[in-house]
Amino acid sequence: MGFKMGIVGLPNVGKSTLFNALTKTAAAQAANFPFCTIEPNVGEVGVPDARLDKLAAIAGSKQIIPTRMTFVDIAGLVKGASQGEGLGNQFLANIRETDAIAHVLRCFEDGDVTHVDGRVNPVEDAETIETELMLADIESIEKRLQNIVRKVRGGDKEAVQQERLLRQALAMLEDGKPARLIEVDEEDAKAWKMLQLLTTKPVLYVCNVGEAEAAEGNAHSAKVAEMAAAQGNSHVIISAQIEEEISQLEDDEAEMFLTEMGLEEAGLDRLIRAGYELLHLETYFTVGPKEARAWTIKTGTAGPQAAGVIHGDFERGFIRAETIAYDDYIAHNGEQGSKEAGKMRAEGKSYIVKDGDVLHFLFNT
Ligand SMILES: Nc1ncnc2c1ncn2[C@@H]1O[C@H](COP(=O)(O)OP(=O)(O)OP(=O)(O)O)[C@@H](O)[C@H]1O
Numbered sequence: 001m002g003f004k005m006g007i008v009g010l011p012n013v014g015k016s017t018l019f020n021a022l023t024k025t026a027a028a029q030a031a032n033f034p035f036c037t038i039e040p041n042v043g044e045v046g047v048p049d050a051r052l053d054k055l056a057a058i059a060g061s062k063q064i065i066p067t068r069m070t071f072v073d074i075a076g077l078v079k080g081a082s083q084g085e086g087l088g089n090q091f092l093a094n095i096r097e098t099d100a101i102a103h104v105l106r107c108f109e110d111g112d113v114t115h116v117d118g119r120v121n122p123v124e125d126a127e128t129i130e131t132e133l134m135l136a137d138i139e140s141i142e143k144r145l146q147n148i149v150r151k152v153r154g155g156d157k158e159a160v161q162q163e164r165l166l167r168q169a170l171a172m173l174e175d176g177k178p179a180r181l182i183e184v185d186e187e188d189a190k191a192w193k194m195l196q197l198l199t200t201k202p203v204l205y206v207c208n209v210g211e212a213e214a215a216e217g218n219a220h221s222a223k224v225a226e227m228a229a230a231q232g233n234s235h236v237i238i239s240a241q242i243e244e245e246i247s248q249l250e251d252d253e254a255e256m257f258l259t260e261m262g263l264e265e266a267g268l269d270r271l272i273r274a275g276y277e278l279l280h281l282e283t284y285f286t287v288g289p290k291e292a293r294a295w296t297i298k299t300g301t302a303g304p305q306a307a308g309v310i311h312g313d314f315e316r317g318f319i320r321a322e323t324i325a326y327d328d329y330i331a332h333n334g335e336q337g338s339k340e341a342g343k344m345r346a347e348g349k350s351y352i353v354k355d356g357d358v359l360h361f362l363f364n365t
């Protein structure tokens with residue numbers, strides 16, 4: 001499946017620093033000048049999940065394999081990006097290909113690090129970026145409306161549906177609001193997603209604060225929190241610089257460092273999990289002596305499609321899924337104990353997999 005989160009924001013706010021921390025690499029060049037990044041950097045990140053370690057410990061699994069999510073570090077956007085300012089159109093196309101947006105906002109004060117507008121004001125910065133995304137959507141909608149005129153006149157059903165949705169989005173955007181505020185019916189959901197509008201993508205604000213503020217945030221991040229709440233969006237507080245330092249440390253060193261900073265867990269873990277929630281994703285597990293592994297599904301996925309994440313044959317030849325809820329697996333100390341307690345269920349094709357299910361698929365090919 002591969003869910004992709006785009007790291008978006010003004011130039012020089014810490015996007016590449018964050019990307020490097022997430023991917024534990026120095027793959028992206030991060031430096032104190034705007035437009036340091038031009039070509040997007042793409043990296044896969046393991047989704048942290050303490051449950052997986054507990055399952056592996058019980059089953060004595062040799063290997064632990066977390067499920068993965070993709071992050072894309074995208075070039076900085078500036079005012080006028082939708083008109084091509086600062087290579088804007090190319091960068092907007094990079095955003096179009098993502099499933100959700102991690103919007104990095106500069107919340108740290110540091111006179112040595114240039115801000116493109118010469119002041120620190122994350123709420124205005126967020127508006128600048130959102131405005132560009134809205135303008136880009138308006139432009140692409142107008143183009144598309146022109147392109148389908150003939151088909152609509154000819155009564156093409158798909159085109160008629162598209163036109164209706166495009167006009168709905170356009171009205172919202174012209175009212176100065178992002179298209180994500182539109183609630184679409186189930187029958188329109190697929191066509192709506194196919195429009196790939198930038199402002200329909202769910203947003204998570206990432207408040208990039210100074211080193212000493214990583215635990216509590218600061219006055220800037222408090223304002224972002226207020227804005228996010230008013231919009232119904234989520235936010236996380238992180239210091240990209242510290243996270244990058246932590247990501248270079250061994251696990252036990254990192255833990256000591258976190259305690260010193262007054263942090264319970266790395267901000268990155270919170271960020272990745274928030275992204276996972278934003279995308280309405282859930283996890284199921286497969287557990288055995290060889291490996292304990294986490295798999296990602298969309299909330300509401302049925303047994304065969306969940307099996308298909310592992311392999312297409314599993315989906316096509318799906319018979320049933322032996323299912324143990326995570327809590328039962330832990331409470332009864334593994335598969336055997338759960339079975340004896342009557343907690344292993346045989347679930348068929350219509351079963352909707354639940355977050356935390358430990359599954360064993362039976363299939364024929
Ligand atoms: N929390 C922070 N506190 C202080 N400095 C930071 C913080 N986060 C990032 N920086 C610094 O800000 C500068 C810009 O960082 P980075 O290159 O990651 O930004 P960017 O958003 O990727 O920029 P561009 O859009 O130009 O690619 C770097 O010098 C980096 O060390």
Ligand SMILES: [Mg+2]
Pocket residue numbers: 015016017029030036037073074075076
């Ligand atoms: Mg960069």
